[in-house]
Amino acid sequence: MRNIAVKVSYDGSKFNGFQTQPYGRTVQDEIEKVLRKITKESTDIHASGRTDAGVHATGQVFHFFTNSSIPVERIPIALNTILPKDIVILTAVEVDERFHARHSALxxxxxxxxxxxxxxxxxxxxxxxxxxxxxxxxxxxxxxxxxxxxxxxxxxxxxxxxxxxxxxxxxxxxxxxxxxxxxxxxxxxxxxxxxxxxxxxxxxxxxxxxxxxxxxxxxxxxxxxxxxxxxxxxxxxxxxxxxxxxxx
Amino acid sequence: MRNIAVKVSYDGSKFNGFQTQPYGRTVQDEIEKVLRKITKESTDIHASGRTDAGVHATGQVFHFFTNSSIPVERIPIALNTILPKDIVILTAVEVDERFHARHSALxxxxxxxxxxxxxxxxxxxxxxxxxxxxxxxxxxxxxxxxxxxxxxxxxxxxxxxxxxxxxxxxxxxxxxxxxxxxxxxxxxxxxxxxxxxxxxxxxxxxxxxxxxxxxxxxxxxxxxxxxxxxxxxxxxxxxxxxxxxxxx
The missing domain is CATH 3.30.70.660 (Pseudouridine synthase I, catalytic domain, C-terminal subdomain)
Structure with missing residues (x-):
């Protein structure tokens, strides 16, 4: 399994926060939906932390595991092509399997x-x-x-x-x-x-x-x-x- | 009749331009609707020029004539209280009757x-x-x-x-x-x-x-x-x- 760390920005105005919720549009749901399309896997993402409804990000980070062979440098453009306009992926890098967006944050x-x-x-x-x-x-x-x-x-x-x-x-x-x-x-x-x-x-x-x-x-x-x-x-x-x- | 010149800013994203159109939401319509409420007159506004659908302004100017006795310095706050969030009145001054937002623009x-x-x-x-x-x-x-x-x-x-x-x-x-x-x-x-x-x-x-x-x-x-x-x-x-x- 590859572990991929991704830096993402979003305009929080129209989101019910980052994290998946029973109701409302969330950043996590939008990203996972697109990742599943690209990787053909049931991919979950793990962020550095949640952000509340209405809060924005210019440098949120999440990681996910995948068996997909998509080149890591292709990931931002592949995701941005499909994502809604209020989410923009900035970078993606392959990281050690022990990397965790929340636990590894300094x-x-x-x-x-x-x-x-x-x-x-x-x-x-x-x-x-x-x-x-x-x-x-x-x-x-x-x-x-x-x-x-x-x-x-x-x-x-x-x-x-x-x-x-x-x-x-x-x-x-x-x-x-x-x-x-x-x-x-x-x-x-x-x-x-x-x-x-x-x-x-x-x-x-x-x-x-x-x-x-x-x-x-x-x-x-x-x-x-x-x-x-x-x-x-x-x-x-x-x-x-x-x-x-x-x-x- | 008093002639009032007003500086206005707007986020054009959700407007079909400045000027009244047969269809779509316009800046002019929104402002006239609120002015009529405040002056109780059938007030028309005259801008320095139209802006196209999607174009923004931080310093558009318009003028209008009124018999209302509302103090000129009260006009921005009175309008902003009622206007939608994507229009913000910045200043209002009483001007000579010959002033015209379009013709007088330098x-x-x-x-x-x-x-x-x-x-x-x-x-x-x-x-x-x-x-x-x-x-x-x-x-x-x-x-x-x-x-x-x-x-x-x-x-x-x-x-x-x-x-x-x-x-x-x-x-x-x-x-x-x-x-x-x-x-x-x-x-x-x-x-x-x-x-x-x-x-x-x-x-x-x-x-x-x-x-x-x-x-x-x-x-x-x-x-x-x-x-x-x-x-x-x-x-x-x-x-x-x-x-x-x-x-x-």
């Missing part, structure tokens, strides 16, 4: 974008949270710094999380402005359920002056989801990159 | 974007023409320079044009790369039917080596549409700005 990077303009920029507004009320950029940057390092992120995790523990390490977290668009970029060894969206929602509190920057740290320490801000809407979030010890 | 700027990546960048692909085949950037820049100045643009005008003459002045034309995205930006005193898209289609011929840069000039001089390249697809085109002697 780092993930998410990006959340807000549009701070009085009115939303119409082109691509479906990829940005519109926040026209005034925000304190520097206070948000200051608050954000407290999430870097190893922490128990329970306060910034959905109460619907099924994970036993929420300790994760954040390697880098930055807030940058590109004109009226502000990008939050967070890189860590893993993320709990709704973690980036809850951090964003709490940072907005800081930006609005409802909380002080240091409160990001205080909330973190209390391990209580009810203290953090609202979960920011899914459509501003992009899974930007998943890093491994090999190049995908 | 300059227009259009932007056409191509994505030269092997596979399309999925987020916002609906706003870019994907052109994965290799293109000669410098040759395209060189060819583009020939359209600057006053010319008869018949060769770069749809044969369905109903205009008596096609002489227009281009003040500036540039091709710039933003990574894999290449932006064509053209500013002129006016544009004939499909002019920017036909220039883009012909520039792609130059980029592919099917034509030499100087051919842009030769084709221009012949005043024969059949000599120019194909009309590039509408979805890569944005009406970026319409300039007047006042600030809209």
């Amino acid at each position: 780092r993930k990077t998410y990006r959340y974008t807000i549009d701070t303009g009085k009115f939303p920029a119409v082109l691509g507004r479906q990829y940005r949270l519109h926040h026209p009320q005034s925000l304190n950029f520097v206070a948000m940057q200051e608050g954000l710094a407290y999430i870097v390092g190893e922490h128990d992120f329970t306060s910034y995790t959905s109460t619907r999380s099924t994970k036993a523990h929420h300790v994760r390490t954040i390697y880098e977290a930055k807030l940058e402005s590109e004109g009226l668009f502000w990008h939050l970029t967070v890189t860590g060894n893993g993320f709990t359920y709704n973690m980036v969206r809850t951090i964003m929602g709490t940072l907005l509190w800081v930006g609005q002056g409802k909380k002080q920057p240091i409160d990001i740290k205080h909330i973190l320490e209390r391990c209580d989801r009810s203290l953090a801000g609202p979960t920011a809407l899914a459509h501003g979030l992009v899974l930007a990159e998943v890093a491994y010890d090999i190049q995908i | 300059r227009k700027t259009y932007r056409y974007t191509i994505d030269t990546g092997k596979f399309p960048a999925v987020l916002g692909r609906q706003y870019r023409l994907h052109h994965p085949q290799s293109l000669n950037f410098v040759a395209m820049q060189e060819g583009l320079a020939y359209i600057v100045g006053e010319h008869d643009f018949t060769s770069y005008t749809s044969t369905r044009s109903t205009k008596a003459h096609h002489v227009r002045t281009i003040y500036e034309a540039k091709l710039e790369s933003e990574g894999l995205f290449w932006h064509l930006t053209v500013t002129g005193n006016g544009f004939t039917y499909n002019m920017v898209r036909t220039i883009m289609g012909t520039l792609l011929w130059v980029g592919q080596g099917k034509k030499q840069p100087i051919d842009i000039k030769h084709i221009l001089e012949r005043c024969d549409r059949s000599l120019a390249g194909p009309t590039a697809l509408a979805h890569g085109l944005v009406l970026a700005e319409v300039a007047y002697d006042i600030q809209i």
